[in-house]
Amino acid sequence: MSSCAQEQGIAVKSQIPLNELLSSLLAVQPSDEELFGPAEKSASASCPHCGFTLEQFRKEAVLGCPYDYEIFEKPLRRLIEKAHNGKTTHCGKIPSKTSTGTKKQIKLITLKQQLEAAVQSEDYEMAAQLRDKIKKYETKKDEADRSK
Known part of the structure; x- marks a missing residue:
């Protein structure tokens, strides 16, 4: 579909792979101290379930286990808000078969x-x-x- 649009001279918004988007956004993320505060840093720096760290997330752009979403909620929330213009709830299309x-x-x-x-x-x-x-x-x- 995009090649047809391009042939017609219509600008097509390219899709950026999620890992590239996350990596570029993480490159300008604040430090752990700015995100967690000095007292919270040591307690929240790694997941007690899988040992995954915020630094690993910054490098790999993936999380280690489902608990990481809770452990790293503050930086993830800021990252998602930044990626989606401040929105953290889904506001896209609704499937046609939805009740x-x-x-x-x-x-x-x-x-x-x-x-x-x-x-x-x-x-x-x-x-x-x-x-x-x-x-x-x-x-x-x-x-x-x-x-x-």
């Missing part, structure tokens, strides 16, 4: 995020409209749950 209930839950989460953003930017009129939409969705959801 109606799931789609409604996603819509409700999106509305709540928009409400939070409106309040933070002090757009209270928009916040009130979003609040009302959220109440409508929650009421419909409660009615649907009761009818089951």
